[in-house]
Amino acid sequence: MSTPGKGAESKRAGAGGMGRPGFGGSAIAVPVRVAPATEGEFPIFYKALGTVTATNTINVRSRVAGELVKLYFQEGQKVKAGDLLAEIDPRSYQVALQQAEGTLATNQALLKNAQLDVQRYRGLFAEDSIAKQTLDTAESLVSQYQGTIKTNQAAVADAKLSLDFTRIRAPIAGRVGLKQLDVGNLVAANDTTALVVITQTQPISVAFTLPEKDLSAVISRYRTGDKLPVEAWDRGDTKMQATGVLASLDNQIDVATGTLKFKARFENNDEILFPNQFVNVRLRADTLKQAILVPTAAVQFGTDGTFVYVLDGDKKVKLKLLKTGPSDETSTVITEGLAAGERVVLEGTDRLRDGAEVEVVNDSKDVPAGPGQKLQGKPDSKTDKSAVLGKVEKPNV
The missing domain is CATH 2.40.30.170 (Efflux pump adaptor protein, beta barrel domain)
Incomplete structure (x- = not known):
């Protein structure tokens, strides 16, 4: 059976030979930096x-046809619901409204006259001066005018609505984009080309x-x-x-x-945040509560599994196999094999083996790293710079 860490050691021995410092051929201590395993909370992400998406995206189009005579917005500005954005030439719609109102007024006058006729015919019919058919015809004419007036009133309302649609307003609050049409262009009702696009970005x-x-x-x-x-x-x-x-x-x-x-x-x-933006x-x-945490840089991988070098006393290290849980760029959760307070080697691991002599070179700024927090401090002047490894992200085991 293989002893713990033998697989990890064999790779280092083949690369550096037995006569290099820290491999048993010399008593020179390997400079290392260490940090204690801590107990704390670890967020699971x-x-x-x-992809960022607007809460609402509105393509503003004209509901009526005509010439675009004015734009009231600046590209990129924020607008409120109901703000005036653009105007279509209203003159033809003003004329149509006047015509509808004139027709309505004419028929209202005819209705009034027909109603007066009915009143007279009823008096004459009571005196037996006219036939019943004459009264019925007069009453029927009143009903016809009443129906015509309702149609005329609807035509007036439609003309007013069309005239109102010549003033194009923002349907929602948001930010307008770049204009799609310039003043002077002829637009059709519900044209496929929008005048402008409004995006609602608060919230997003x-x-x-x-x-x-x-x-x-x-x-x-x-x-x-x-x-x-x-x-x-x-x-x-x-x-x-x-x-x-x-x-x-x-x-x-x-x-x-x-x-x-x-x-x-x-x-x-x-x-x-902008619509269609990509974000991580x-x-x-x-x-996780009361999790055992070590800096991710301390976690190593070998043929026997995941391990760390733990400070054994002040001068030597021992190799400990362990099981890990979730991790991020700075911290790794240890689920088995390590206790809070044990000091693990962060830098200098490439020159270590189980039982190797070490020299701790931490300065006063070294602190344990929690989730999302980088280890502070730098090696002192005695540190062998070739033994210092940069931190790399490691996958969960």
């Missing part, structure tokens, strides 16, 4: 690529997907009513741009990709 949404294997943990928390925090990071994953909450999820898994669509909501008060999404579904 699910990462995905997201980010759509993303998660694989089927992650759904159970996320959906179970979502259905409890908890507001699951969501972070939007830039494409380089170096700067967090906004924080929001999980707002909704789709009702079926995409069979082609095995993923489910989610949507997060961001207030976007500073408008740093981090959904925090849970937080």
